[in-house]
Amino acid sequence: MDSFYHSTRSLLEPVTSKQAILAGIAPDGGLYVSDGVLASPLDLEPLWAGDYPSRARRVLGHLLPDFTEQEVAGCVRRAYGDTFDDPAVTPVTPVGDDWLLELFHGPTSAFKDVALQMLPQLMGQARAGDGRDVMIVCATSGDTGKAALAGFADVEGCGVCVFYPDGKVSDVQHLQMATQAGGNVAVYAVRGNFDDAQGEVKRIFADRDLAVRLAGEGVFLSSANSINVGRLVPQVVYYLDAYAQLLERGAVAMGDEVDFYVPTGNFGDVLAGYYAKRLGLPVGRLHVCSNANDVLCDFLATGTYDRRRPFHKTISPSMDILVSSNLERLLYFASDGDCELVASLMADLAEKGAYTVPAPVMDAIRSTFSGGRATDDECRGTIRRTWERDGVLLDPHTAVAKTVLDAQEPQGRARVVLATASPYKFPAEVLAALGEDVAGLDGFAAMDRLAALTGTEPPAPLSALRDRAVRFTEVVDRDAMGAAVERAAGAVFPAGA
Numbered sequence: 001m002d003s004f005y006h007s008t009r010s011l012l013e014p015v016t017s018k019q020a021i022l023a024g025i026a027p028d029g030g031l032y033v034s035d036g037v038l039a040s041p042l043d044l045e046p047l048w049a050g051d052y053p054s055r056a057r058r059v060l061g062h063l064l065p066d067f068t069e070q071e072v073a074g075c076v077r078r079a080y081g082d083t084f085d086d087p088a089v090t091p092v093t094p095v096g097d098d099w100l101l102e103l104f105h106g107p108t109s110a111f112k113d114v115a116l117q118m119l120p121q122l123m124g125q126a127r128a129g130d131g132r133d134v135m136i137v138c139a140t141s142g143d144t145g146k147a148a149l150a151g152f153a154d155v156e157g158c159g160v161c162v163f164y165p166d167g168k169v170s171d172v173q174h175l176q177m178a179t180q181a182g183g184n185v186a187v188y189a190v191r192g193n194f195d196d197a198q199g200e201v202k203r204i205f206a207d208r209d210l211a212v213r214l215a216g217e218g219v220f221l222s223s224a225n226s227i228n229v230g231r232l233v234p235q236v237v238y239y240l241d242a243y244a245q246l247l248e249r250g251a252v253a254m255g256d257e258v259d260f261y262v263p264t265g266n267f268g269d270v271l272a273g274y275y276a277k278r279l280g281l282p283v284g285r286l287h288v289c290s291n292a293n294d295v296l297c298d299f300l301a302t303g304t305y306d307r308r309r310p311f312h313k314t315i316s317p318s319m320d321i322l323v324s325s326n327l328e329r330l331l332y333f334a335s336d337g338d339c340e341l342v343a344s345l346m347a348d349l350a351e352k353g354a355y356t357v358p359a360p361v362m363d364a365i366r367s368t369f370s371g372g373r374a375t376d377d378e379c380r381g382t383i384r385r386t387w388e389r390d391g392v393l394l395d396p397h398t399a400v401a402k403t404v405l406d407a408q409e410p411q412g413r414a415r416v417v418l419a420t421a422s423p424y425k426f427p428a429e430v431l432a433a434l435g436e437d438v439a440g441l442d443g444f445a446a447m448d449r450l451a452a453l454t455g456t457e458p459p460a461p462l463s464a465l466r467d468r469a470v471r472f473t474e475v476v477d478r479d480a481m482g483a484a485v486e487r488a489a490g491a492v493f494p495a496g497a
């Protein structure tokens, strides 16, 4: 089995999975992929009898083949030992005749925790004996940033620098990041949107002069976004684990296909479902569910990806994204590993803002992926209906996927909605959807009202935010982000220290 990783844009310079995790992104701007690990199906049988940690050990061991069994076991123990508030880590619960895969039981109440409790562990193993320090640079539309801060705070030899779009995350998301404790963290708001922040972060990774200056201080850069394979791979586990839970509940028989509805922004989460399918999981369709920033739905319908469109601010801000990075990995696999094609499509995206995919590649993509969209109003209706009818409180991102599901006739397969965040990260939006007047309410007043109205409880770390001091207030322009990273690295790793 060829277990090496290489760029989606070139077969040159293969690396181990440890090296890919440390680099975050390939030197040519492509994303790391491995042909071998997805081509060899995983023996799924032993997974069904286990629990989340045992499934994680097996999946990670398969997808990251240069980690030893003991290394993976240690990473899994530290990442999932007692950090999630549900013993199942990612429980599957009923919603009407369908299912919710609850991914928000980690320390920051979003699905990103599943991978960002793991990434620092994987990086720790990959860095063993390296001697250099690592500065994690992360762009966020609201959830990844806090999860990365929580995962890497005060981790020896690591710094983390997060950029979020100013005024385009929820009050609670903002406070989660702005109050982050730790001597190795930095948080900046950026004038612009998520795409501006992510685009600049990618440029920073490609900045050779900056890399040389940092190297002089014994520091290198890496990523906590899903462009990093170490962020993507842990997300594959919960698809397999969800199937195991459905089997346990008798909701599916072995071999039955399951459809997944995935709130989608940067395409990492839904791509993890595709990886699970490639490993042999009986996945039926993967539904790519978008808010008004529906570039992916248009892409699936037309074969043309065109980011030249208005950027919409929605009630599901973490999905307000027009450049979905991980689609590049899908293009690689759907084209049977045509690096040249991927490189030319990505050049078109950079130069013209759009690209068109050859028909056979689109056919391959459409054989698994469907697109569906939901407006803010439709999501509000879904939140209200799901609460009144099923007693289940959805956050606005999960509501996008549930809206797409509700609009479709069941096809006789079990249907699972990925519940990507706690409703308490967006209490004002959820409260308004339930028909309450939220005028003048700040995030905490909205949390209190939502709890009183529904009899549900906010996650403790979110309630506790009201007692925490804001540490980070700086707003930077996009072209000042590189300097901010260098400053942050200098503060975390002072010269000569």
Ligand SMILES: N[C@@H](CCOP(=O)(O)O)C(=O)O
Pocket: 139, 140, 141, 142, 143, 144, 145, 224, 225, 226, 227, 265, 266, 268, 269, 318, 319, 325
């Ligand atoms: N929705 C994300 C955007 C970044 O996505 P990632 O999966 O690549 O980290 C966020 O909340 O920040």
